[in-house]
Amino acid sequence: MSNFFLPLMNDNIDKEDINNVIDFLSQDKIPKLTNGPKVLEFENTWGEWLGTKYNLMVNSGASANELTMLALAHIVGEGEIIVPPLTWISDISSVLFAGHKLVFVDVNFINLSFDIDKLKEAITPQTKAIFLTHVLGINALTKQLIDICESQNILLIEDVCESHGTTYKDTKVGNVGFASNFSFYFAHHMSTIEGGMISTNNHEFYQICRALRSHGMTREMTDISMRQKLIDSNPDLNPDFIFLRPAHNFRSTEINAVIGLSQIKKLDSKNQERKDNFDLFISNLNPDKYYIALNTEGNCNYAFIVILNNPDMKERDLLENKLKENGIEFRRGLSGGGNQMRQPFFKSVYKDFSNYPNIEHIHNFSWYIGNYPGLEKEKIIKLLEVLNV
Numbered sequence: 001m002s003n004f005f006l007p008l009m010n011d012n013i014d015k016e017d018i019n020n021v022i023d024f025l026s027q028d029k030i031p032k033l034t035n036g037p038k039v040l041e042f043e044n045t046w047g048e049w050l051g052t053k054y055n056l057m058v059n060s061g062a063s064a065n066e067l068t069m070l071a072l073a074h075i076v077g078e079g080e081i082i083v084p085p086l087t088w089i090s091d092i093s094s095v096l097f098a099g100h101k102l103v104f105v106d107v108n109f110i111n112l113s114f115d116i117d118k119l120k121e122a123i124t125p126q127t128k129a130i131f132l133t134h135v136l137g138i139n140a141l142t143k144q145l146i147d148i149c150e151s152q153n154i155l156l157i158e159d160v161c162e163s164h165g166t167t168y169k170d171t172k173v174g175n176v177g178f179a180s181n182f183s184f185y186f187a188h189h190m191s192t193i194e195g196g197m198i199s200t201n202n203h204e205f206y207q208i209c210r211a212l213r214s215h216g217m218t219r220e221m222t223d224i225s226m227r228q229k230l231i232d233s234n235p236d237l238n239p240d241f242i243f244l245r246p247a248h249n250f251r252s253t254e255i256n257a258v259i260g261l262s263q264i265k266k267l268d269s270k271n272q273e274r275k276d277n278f279d280l281f282i283s284n285l286n287p288d289k290y291y292i293a294l295n296t297e298g299n300c301n302y303a304f305i306v307i308l309n310n311p312d313m314k315e316r317d318l319l320e321n322k323l324k325e326n327g328i329e330f331r332r333g334l335s336g337g338g339n340q341m342r343q344p345f346f347k348s349v350y351k352d353f354s355n356y357p358n359i360e361h362i363h364n365f366s367w368y369i370g371n372y373p374g375l376e377k378e379k380i381i382k383l384l385e386v387l388n389v
């Protein structure tokens with residue numbers, strides 16, 4: 001148990017989920033436990049929930065990111081991928097590991113995604129994809145962004161690892177771009193202990209991802225004609241052991257899928273609790289002190305977002321001390337701890353952040369605080385008291 005009055009996260013997995021695992025494992029004939037029918041059942045159930053045709057379960061959100069970037073390199077070649085500096089680290093490493101070039105574009109204060117004018121300037125003939133992040137449940141999709149991708153033939157990839165159930169217009173995010181990535185980590189909207197999902201409506205991308213999930217092994221492809229072409233062009237190889245390109249093993253186990261099937265039944269009702277909590281929080285936050293003009297339409301949040309209006313280090317330190325004294329757990333910098341360009345391995349690459357003022361403000365003057373189902377209203381009110389004075 002956490003010692004915090006308001007911890008950052010609460011485990012989603014409950015007794016019912018555990019009992020479902022026990023039932024699964026207690027069958028007379030012990031089921032195969034590696035990637036099998038339960039993974040497929042969960043993928044299909046997920047597809048019904050999200051509305052996507054093809055869904056592939058993997059062992060983490062980071063694996064979903066990496067697999068997506070590898071599959072893109074295979075399909076459209078290595079090139080430039082536009083990313084925000086406000087994201088999780090795997091959105092950066094996946095681009096690098098797949099051999100693409102990173103292009104950072106600053107974020108905005110409307111939806112915490114790309115500054116659209118800077119995004120337009122960053123596009124070149126080498127741009128292969130825009131890899132957006134829906135930050136902490138805030139929808140990052142706009143008509144302008146979608147139009148840019150469509151008119152310039154750029155693939156739009158959505159990282160939805162922190163935003164399951166967020167909507168754009170009437171559509172769930174993750175069902176708009178070319179492909180999307182989800183995480184089922186412990187504290188996210190739903191959990192499979194560890195786990196992730198790639199969702200897409202593109203047949204070829206899905207088939208390539210199937211192979212790349214399992215070492216690049218082409219026998220994992222379910223499209224027989226795609227597989228046959230590779231067999232025919234590699235007559236010196238055993239058809240069972242043709243590897244598309246160097247890849248990893250990102251498979252899930254059946255146990256994680258059984259938890260996923262149990263968890264997804266509760267996802268919508270738990271998301272509604274998170275939304276109600278967030279509404280209570282944001283509508284009572286002091287606008288003189290905090291930035292409250294984010295576009296929260298369609299948001300589905302697992303953390304309260306706090307951004308100081310004034311870039312004042314003294315105010316920031318005072319606030320952090322107050323939160324600590326009151327047992328309120330927090331993380332500075334929102335997703336991934338703020339400006340990813342400041343990480344140690346980029347020290348010699350990125351030195352001048354004058355073109356990135358918004359992420360710099362977020363890096364220093366923003367926090368996220370736990371918002372989870374079952375969080376007592378009194379705790380939200382107490383949090384507001386601590387923040388607002």
Ligand SMILES: Cc1ncc(COP(=O)(O)O)c(C=O)c1O
Pocket residue numbers: 060061062063065087088090091133159160161162183184185195196335
């Ligand atoms: C935006 C984003 N992408 C990717 C990930 C990675 O997911 P996982 O922890 O399941 O590897 C996270 C994790 O929190 C995330 O927030």
